[in-house]
Amino acid sequence: MMIRRAAIQDLEQIMQIYERAVQYMHASGNPNQWVEGYPSRALIEEDIARGVSYVVDRDGVIEAVFSYIEGEDPTYRQIGQGMWRTNGSYGTVHRLASAGRLRGVAGICFSWCAEQAKMHGCSSLRADTHQDNRIMQHLLQKNGFVYCGVIHLANGAPRLAFERAAVAPGGAYAGMQNPNGMNPGGAYAVTPNANGMNPGMPQQKQKGDGRGYGIASLILGIVSVLLFCTCINWVTAILAVIFGIIQITKNKEHGLAIGGIITAAVSMVLSVVLYLAMWFGMTNAGITYEDLLYDQYDDSYDSDGSDAWYDGGGNGSYDGGGNDGWYDGDGSGGYDYYNDPYDYFRDYYDVQEPGGNQFM
Numbered sequence: 246m247m248i249r250r251a252a253i254q255d256l257e258q259i260m261q262i263y264e265r266a267v268q269y270m271h272a273s274g275n276p277n278q279w280v281e282g283y284p285s286r287a288l289i290e291e292d293i294a295r296g297v298s299y300v301v302d303r304d305g306v307i308e309a310v311f312s313y314i315e316g317e318d319p320t321y322r323q324i325g326q327g328m329w330r331t332n333g334s335y336g337t338v339h340r341l342a343s344a345g346r347l348r349g350v351a352g353i354c355f356s357w358c359a360e361q362a363k364m365h366g367c368s369s370l371r372a373d374t375h376q377d378n379r380i381m382q383h384l385l386q387k388n389g390f391v392y393c394g395v396i397h398l399a400n401g402a403p404r405l406a407f408e409r410a411a412v413a414p415g416g417a418y419a420g421m422q423n424p425n426g427m428n429p430g431g432a433y434a435v436t437p438n439a440n441g442m443n444p445g446m447p448q449q450k451q452k453g454d455g456r457g458y459g460i461a462s463l464i465l466g467i468v469s470v471l472l473f474c475t476c477i478n479w480v481t482a483i484l485a486v487i488f489g490i491i492q493i494t495k496n497k498e499h500g501l502a503i504g505g506i507i508t509a510a511v512s513m514v515l516s517v518v519l520y521l522a523m524w525f526g527m528t529n530a531g532i533t534y535e536d537l538l539y540d541q542y543d544d545s546y547d548s549d550g551s552d553a554w555y556d557g558g559g560n561g562s563y564d565g566g567g568n569d570g571w572y573d574g575d576g577s578g579g580y581d582y583y584n585d586p587y588d589y590f591r592d593y594y595d596v597q598e599p600g601g602n603q604f605m
Contacts, residue, residue: 246304249302251310252293253290259307266279274377275377278377278378299311309347309353310341311342312340313336313337313339313361320399323397327392327394328394329406331410334368335362337372341354351388355370362411375405376404389410393406455496456492458492460501461488463502463504465482465509466482466489466504468481469481469512472512483509
């Protein structure tokens with residue numbers, strides 16, 4: 246394996262590596278650094294022509310590509326929210342990208358650049374990256390770079406600027422690292438804080454490793470699918486979505502949360518489909534919602550096609566035996582019985598006064 250200058254014959258492999266790097270940036274939460282076709286084919290061709298494009302070659306296969314340029318970089322003239330550690334000449338590392346097959350390839354590239362800077366009398370290496378590119382920030386710090394401040398590109402876009410001594414204090418080679426992967430003591434010693442960042446470097450909120458909200462989201466999503474034919478599924482589905490969003494926002498693990506949100510959405514869709522099917526079925530049968538309400542109310546007093554209150558046994562408690570049980574207990578009933586005393590009273594007078602009812 247060796248590092249060599251890129252040749253025009255390497256251009257296709259190089260562009261494939263850059264395309265992969267762009268996709269990886271987008272997938273890892275950094276969609277705004279290399280945009281609008283950057284780095285373009287024309288730019289890489291220019292780097293190759295200038296002799297500043299380099300590749301890590303392993304048996305004819307390119308594992309990484311980068312640009313190493315010595316001399317003043319116009320975008321590094323002004324730096325805000327901090328300062329450069331040195332004022333001497335420096336080399337700059339740009340457009341570093343890996344094919345993703347070789348571990349530690351970034352460290353190999355940085356060490357090689359540091360050796361070149363040392364050989365050519367440069368006092369340091371410089372590099373910059375996007376504030377969302379946490380992976381590159383980690384790699385820079387791991388390989389001895391120190392956060393210095395914010396610079397701006399030619400288009401005004403801000404970038405986090407880093408610097409690494411080409412020669413460490415006492416003449417030690419800057420590429421030598423202690424067991425923690427950092428340079429030995431001195432002005433360029435790096436002591437990460439609890440978040441793994443340099444003191445003074447803009448802190449970014451780190452996501453945790455918990456999965457509690459994701460598990461809750463998935464369980465509620467599954468329950469909502471099982472209960473899709475009831476109204477309860479909307480409550481569990483909404484809770485599943487809420488817990489899923491919390492999980493995605495606060496933690497690195499997204500799989501369970503995504504599963505919970507998807508199952509909740511499926512539950513709600515199934516519920517809507519069920520309700521629509523019921524509505525279309527009622528419409529085709531000529532049944533309206535008012536009919537359902539009337540039948541429900543009517544059934545409370547209509548058990549055999551008529552009114553249950555009026556018709557209990559043939560026609561009901563009001564009408565017990567063909568007519569009204571209260572008025573007609575034995576064919577004519579209590580009403581006729583009520584008349585019986587009158588008839589009896591009349592008969593009494595008929596008996597007392599033969600010849601007819603004197604009072605009629």
